[in-house]
Amino acid sequence: MRRRLAAIVLVLGCLLPLSVVVRAxxxxxxxxxxxxxSLTCQCGCGLTVHSCNHLQCPSALPLRAxxxxxxxxxxxxxxxxxxxxxxxxxxxxxxxxxxxxxxLAWTIPFVLFGIGAMFVIVTARxxxxxxxxxxxxxxxxxxxxxxxxxxxxxxxxxxxx
Amino acid sequence: MTDVGSMALAIGWxxxxxxxxxxxxxxxxxxxxxxxxxxxxxLAVWGVVVVAVAALLHALVTHDxxxxxxxxxxxxxxxxxYTVAALWGGQAGSLLFWLLILTSMSAVVLLQxxxxxxxxxxxxxxxxxxISLFFLSMVNFIxxxxxxxxxxxxxxxxxxxxxxxxxxxxxxxxxxxxxxxCSVPFAFAMAALATGRxxxxxxxxxxxxTLLAWFFLSLGNLFGAEWAxxxxxxxxxxxxxxxxxxxxxxxxxxTAFLHSVMIQEKKNMMKIWNMVxxxxxxxxxxxxxxxxxxGVISSVxxxxxxxxxxxxxxxxxxxxxxxFALMIWRLPLLKSENELDSLLSRETxxxxxxxxxxxxxxxxxxxxxxxxISEAVRGVKITVGPPFFNTVNAPLGLLLLFLTGVGPVIAxxxxxxxxxxxxxxxxxxxxxxxxxALFAGGMRHFYALxxxxxxxxxxxxxxxxxxxxxxxxxxxxxxxxxxxLVRLIAKNRRRYGGYIVxxxxxxxxxxxxxTSAFKQERQITVNPGDSFEIGGYTLKYDGIETKDTPHIAYxxxxxxxxxxxxxxxxxxxxxxxxxxxEQPTTEVAIRSTLGGDLYLVLGGFDQDTKMATIQAYVNxxxxxxxxxxxxxxxxxxxTILPQRAPAPAPAYASxxxxxxxxx
Numbered sequence: 123m124r125r126r127l128a129a130i131v132l133v134l135g136c137l138l139p140l141s142v143v144v145r146a147x148x149x150x151x152x153x154x155x156x157x158x159x160s161l162t163c164q165c166g167c168g169l170t171v172h173s174c175n176h177l178q179c180p181s182a183l184p185l186r187a188x189x190x191x192x193x194x195x196x197x198x199x200x201x202x203x204x205x206x207x208x209x210x211x212x213x214x215x216x217x218x219x220x221x222x223x224x225x226l227a228w229t230i231p232f233v234l235f236g237i238g239a240m241f242v243i244v245t246a247r248x249x250x251x252x253x254x255x256x257x258x259x260x261x262x263x264x265x266x267x268x269x270x271x272x273x274x275x276x277x278x279x280x281x282x283x
Numbered sequence: 284m285t286d287v288g289s290m291a292l293a294i295g296w297x298x299x300x301x302x303x304x305x306x307x308x309x310x311x312x313x314x315x316x317x318x319x320x321x322x323x324x325x326l327a328v329w330g331v332v333v334v335a336v337a338a339l340l341h342a343l344v345t346h347d348x349x350x351x352x353x354x355x356x357x358x359x360x361x362x363x364x365y366t367v368a369a370l371w372g373g374q375a376g377s378l379l380f381w382l383l384i385l386t387s388m389s390a391v392v393l394l395q396x397x398x399x400x401x402x403x404x405x406x407x408x409x410x411x412x413x414i415s416l417f418f419l420s421m422v423n424f425i426x427x428x429x430x431x432x433x434x435x436x437x438x439x440x441x442x443x444x445x446x447x448x449x450x451x452x453x454x455x456x457x458x459x460x461x462x463x464x465c466s467v468p469f470a471f472a473m474a475a476l477a478t479g480r481x482x483x484x485x486x487x488x489x490x491x492x493t494l495l496a497w498f499f500l501s502l503g504n505l506f507g508a509e510w511a512x513x514x515x516x517x518x519x520x521x522x523x524x525x526x527x528x529x530x531x532x533x534x535x536x537x538t539a540f541l542h543s544v545m546i547q548e549k550k551n552m553m554k555i556w557n558m559v560x561x562x563x564x565x566x567x568x569x570x571x572x573x574x575x576x577x578g579v580i581s582s583v584x585x586x587x588x589x590x591x592x593x594x595x596x597x598x599x600x601x602x603x604x605x606x607f608a609l610m611i612w613r614l615p616l617l618k619s620e621n622e623l624d625s626l627l628s629r630e631t632x633x634x635x636x637x638x639x640x641x642x643x644x645x646x647x648x649x650x651x652x653x654x655x656i657s658e659a660v661r662g663v664k665i666t667v668g669p670p671f672f673n674t675v676n677a678p679l680g681l682l683l684l685f686l687t688g689v690g691p692v693i694a695x696x697x698x699x700x701x702x703x704x705x706x707x708x709x710x711x712x713x714x715x716x717x718x719x720a721l722f723a724g725g726m727r728h729f730y731a732l733x734x735x736x737x738x739x740x741x742x743x744x745x746x747x748x749x750x751x752x753x754x755x756x757x758x759x760x761x762x763x764x765x766x767x768l769v770r771l772i773a774k775n776r777r778r779y780g781g782y783i784v785x786x787x788x789x790x791x792x793x794x795x796x797x798t799s800a801f802k803q804e805r806q807i808t809v810n811p812g813d814s815f816e817i818g819g820y821t822l823k824y825d826g827i828e829t830k831d832t833p834h835i836a837y838x839x840x841x842x843x844x845x846x847x848x849x850x851x852x853x854x855x856x857x858x859x860x861x862x863x864x865e866q867p868t869t870e871v872a873i874r875s876t877l878g879g880d881l882y883l884v885l886g887g888f889d890q891d892t893k894m895a896t897i898q899a900y901v902n903x904x905x906x907x908x909x910x911x912x913x914x915x916x917x918x919x920x921x922t923i924l925p926q927r928a929p930a931p932a933p934a935y936a937s938x939x940x941x942x943x944x945x946x
Contacts (some may be wrong), residue, residue: 162666168524168667173517175869175884175898216668218653224659227653231646231675238642242634246626253622 157189157202162216168214285350288338289407289429291331295382296419298331299322302412312406322393325408328415329386336383339376339428343369349435352376352428358441358863360834362563365442367803368452372442374576374591375428377455381572382418384456384463389415392467392492399520400488414466417598425594444861444868458503458530462568465533467542469565469606472558476609481554481616491923498919500534505912516869516884518804518900520908523672527652531573532644535655536564539640542633551694554617555610556637562606567644570600573881574651625697631688632700639683646675673799681733687785688714688741691748692943710747714740731800738796740790745782745789751777764832772921780922787918788909797879797904806886808896814845818901820881823846827885827893836860840885840895844874856885856897879903 144253158172164181167174171189173183185206192202218224302324340354343366348354356373357366371377389411396404410800422428433629438600445451468489475485507530512520540560546553573595610617623630650667657665692706720737726732749768756767772779805817823843830837838858844851854872861868874881880902887896 125477162671162731164667169515169517169522173519173522175516175886178887211664213654213664213666216666217670217674218657218665218667223657224665226452227650227657227667227671228675231642233651234645235638235679236644238638239635246631246634247623249623250626252620253624 154189154193157199158186158201160216161185161189161206161214162198164210164214181236284338284341284430285347285429287471288335288342289427291334291338292379292419292427292429294421295328295331295335296416296423297387298328299412299416299419299935302328303409303416306405310409318408321405321408321412322397325386325393325412325415326390328412328419329390332382332386335422335428336379339379340367340370342429343367346439348437348439349431350428351430351432352674353778354432354436354439356439356442358439360863361439361441361447365447368441368446371455371459372446375422375426375430377459378418378421378426379428380456381459381463381524382415383467384459385411385415385418385466388463388467392470394572396488399864400471400484402478402480403474403485403488406477407470409471410473411466414470414602419840420834421591425591438863441863443859444859444864444866445514447861448510450513454506456508456793457499457506461496461498461500461503461530462571464492464499465537465561465564465568467492467496468561472561473606473609476558476606476613477802479613479616481613483544483548483551486513486547486557488719490544492818493537493541494919494923495542497534497537498916498923500530500537501915501919502912504530505909509909512905513871513873514868515900516871518802518882518884518898519798520900520905523647523650523669526571526575526649527646528672529567529574531649532651532706533564533571535640535644535647536560536567539562539644541635542640543637546630546633550622551619552621554619555614558610558617560637560641561643562603562610565606566599566603567648569591569595569602573599584927592737596670627693627700627703628697629690629693629695629698632693636683639679639686643676643679643683646679650675650814654764674853677730680792680795681730681737684734684737684741684789687788688737688744691782691785692744706747707744710740710743713743726801731796733793734800735798738792741785741789745785748782749779774926776921777925780918780920780924783918783921784915785918787911787913787915790907790914794904794906794908794911797907798902801903803901804899806896806898807888808894811893815897815899817899818879818881819846819903821848822883822897822899824895824897827888827895834862836862838885838888840883840888842872842883842897844881852883854883858885858888875906877906882904 150267155172159170161171163169163171163174163176163179163185165174165176165179167176167179171185184253187201188206192205197205203215207219212219212224219226220228302321305317305321305324309315309319309321341347341355342350343352344363346353347357352373353369356369356376361369369376372382389408392407392411393404396407400407403674468485471485471489473854475481502526507527509519511522511527537560540557543553543557543560547557553825572593576591576595625631650671653667654665657663688710689707691702692710714736717739718732721732721735726735749771753764753767754770756762756771757764760767760770762770803818807815808822809815811824814821814823816822821844823845825841825843827838827840830839836859838860839855840857842854842856844854852874854874856872857870859868859870860866869884872883880900882900883903884898884900885895886898888894
């Protein structure tokens, strides 16, 4: 029972951060900086649109203008990101989407961590039990009987009778 | 001189190959002469690599632009300091520099062990020389540093301006030393597997090497963060860039290893796991180098992309196959009689700590390679950036911080709930009270509240550990508190040095939390004389001036920093325009206090109107990251110092069932 409880707590613990992810993705409110941080600059700097500070950056500057345009239409963050994803491809998003194959990116680390935690707990319990349960005392070795013993028994029996 | 360098590298290649072959033959045939000859060859490899490095340095300093490397990465106007640093500024030079560190460490290992560990040494030599052979193959056949041009250009193309920074001169050497340092425990692990001597000799022999490697990996990561903070000018220090991740992953597994080996030393357990950890750590150092060199994933830190990727990948595969094959072969010997007295023990806390370290390493690895997987499976390029890594790693990092607090107060072998409660109640209460105080003070950021509370909790456990130790010495020895403190640390450097390292880590968590939860930023275009406000500062833009030198043209903005109406500092964020190669760079201006940095970037400007775009950031608590690094260095120094008297066999010697930890 205890073990089951521990497993449930563990799984819930692992799912908690995931729920944060999902909730964060579903948040309808949006700020300019949030959208900037959700998009990757395509100038090769490897930073988000928000972080790229290249002078006259050929990617970040037009993208910022486009974010403003999209925000002006009243779209929520998801819709704006969907627009950019569709127009420029998924690589423009600074993190994988939470659907389809990309869901693996988000779930695998937590799933494996959960499995690892279960393994550690089960292994540790096994090691504790191994320590607590002393090995059964070795049974006294049964005397090995040889053909000679059989003959001797028979002779003794005959002698007694 | 350069011909001497080329010749030296060619000789080095032959000698390294000879050392590998003779070590193995010597070990298999038990011929000491062969082993000695191999060791001499390995020392000779170090000698010839030193000659090659000296030759390249000579070419750089004398501006021999006929050599392609010198022409590519230096110029006659480059200051001497950076001319020397150009040794590791390019592909071939950095591989040569790597070799220098590797063969130097190999030479020290050989000299250290000339009279001990003789059974292990042939395999240690063979492993270290096999790694050297790979790098020697690179610099001999793939990317030779002494390659000559068909003509001599009048001037070199100069070092990448982004690399012309103090931190970039010490970041790569630190990181390389950390990476290469991991080769030493790995080589001993391979020797232990090959010989079947799988007790803790290899771990004890390499403890200081592992600490040293870990120390330099820590510094390398921190120096890289400082460089990014000062040079890239985006207001942050860590962007979860693939190359940053590549340096971070071996640090994680190496830290897990440092904790896990304590269990093997104390209880002869976890032999397989420790092998796995050190193999992973070594492979991750090569993987990191592969990422940096191959260009398979784009990075802001990668300055040396080339076609070396397949070679590194092949070497990575070869070493993985050899090491795991050896491990599988020795599994029957590695399987120890693992036993735990209780689930509530320091050992279990360490198991969980290892799980979290490896969990973070895996999550980072997964996020780093997921774009490649996505492209291979779906044919779609995607980006895995900071939002992913922060979301996945932040909860794990906080769990790790919690364990950092719990670990020291749980006894080895067996703790009772009562003792745990006694040890943890006060620090835990202080942590909770700290969190409540922050909440009452208006803090509402969930992760920040959790992180700060945990930082307070962990600090309290450490302070209490010191307090208990000092009190015990005061009572038993009648020492004054400061004497008791010094002697307490001196008598058990490993344990208390470890606690000091933990203090450094807590300080870093303060910085991570402050900068991620409470960072403020503002971008504004201003006329001379205009003011604007951010984070309690009033900033007054006074204008822009230019400066020209043969090497660089400067644009310097002048910004007065006011607090409560008083001028506290004048900052000069810059744009530099390097003339060779033509490239603009950002030089940020920082007002640094313990509470946080005011960080200014000159984003844009108009020559005619003198208008400037200023990006201003307030990064709370960021100084704790750098000071935390200093404390970490101090703790490692304390830990690494040799202990004069051998430590008494601690936890399991007596009949006492409960004993507060010694490590």
